[in-house]
Amino acid sequence: MMKKNKIWITGSNGMVGQALIRNLSENKNYNILKTSRKNLDQTNQLKTNNWVTKNKPDTIIISSALVGGIQLNAKIPADFLYQNSLINLNIINAAHLNNCKKIVFLGASCMYPKLGKQPFKENSLMNGKVEETNEGYALSKIIGLKFINFLNAQHNKNYISIIPTASYGPKDCYDESKNHVIPALIKKIYEAKINNKSKVVLWGTGKVKREFIHVDDMASGIMHIIKNYNDSSPINLGTGEEISIKNLASIISKTIQYKGKIIFDDTKPDGIKRKILDNSKIQKLKWKHKVSLHEGLSSQITEYIRIRNKIIKK
16 A cells, blocks of 8 residues: 655645645545644744654645735734744754655745846846835745755755745635735725725725736645656746736626725835746646636635625624
């Protein structure tokens, strides 16, 4: 009987962690190990190392992180840098010390230089300053990626760094203090409809462009890379498609059937003007996303309404 591959999803309660578990649930070759912030403090080096020593995962996908939108990133950058650096370094180091076969480090598109040529190619990392509103988080991800690179070079390992574009989907966060753009827009526009508001005011100009990937496609892409990518250099994971925030808000408004005005407050920050990844590497691996943005948004709006109604009934 073939031995199962023990795969540790380090943030199993999060949106990405849950998507990976859904993807792996029917794969009998894997034994899934799950942890969350409640049962393992990954900022603690000793606890993290002891857990890895005891459980001996073959593959680790680092999906745990302190995350948030532009407001929270700008408000507590020191927390984002410190906590995420500890999480990344502790897990990677423990995995290396315990001879884990495969480490999969998940970076973020905010790691790329603010003024870098777009679509962002993997070799442009660290060729300029990152966007200020995400700096703490971006630097923690760069530290994790460089640690992976150094271990690969120093110890002849084949650990992987994957840089995904912004994800959305089931289990997304709707907390206004820390949510990202898609759940923030869905919540704001739906609440405006329910409360008969004549307008919705959104941050920025609406002109900036963003790339999004449904979290189930992200999980699919991660697993495809693990199986088919044998290079030690970083690899982007994106759709190759982008949309302006104005058009994104328009799609959400039409899907929700909100009839009021969408107004943009250009005194508030936009963040980087454009953010799209070069996906030529993953195209060569013959992977493509399946969930269209319209389909994904419709599904997420339905989920938000269900969650909201459930809370109201309580």
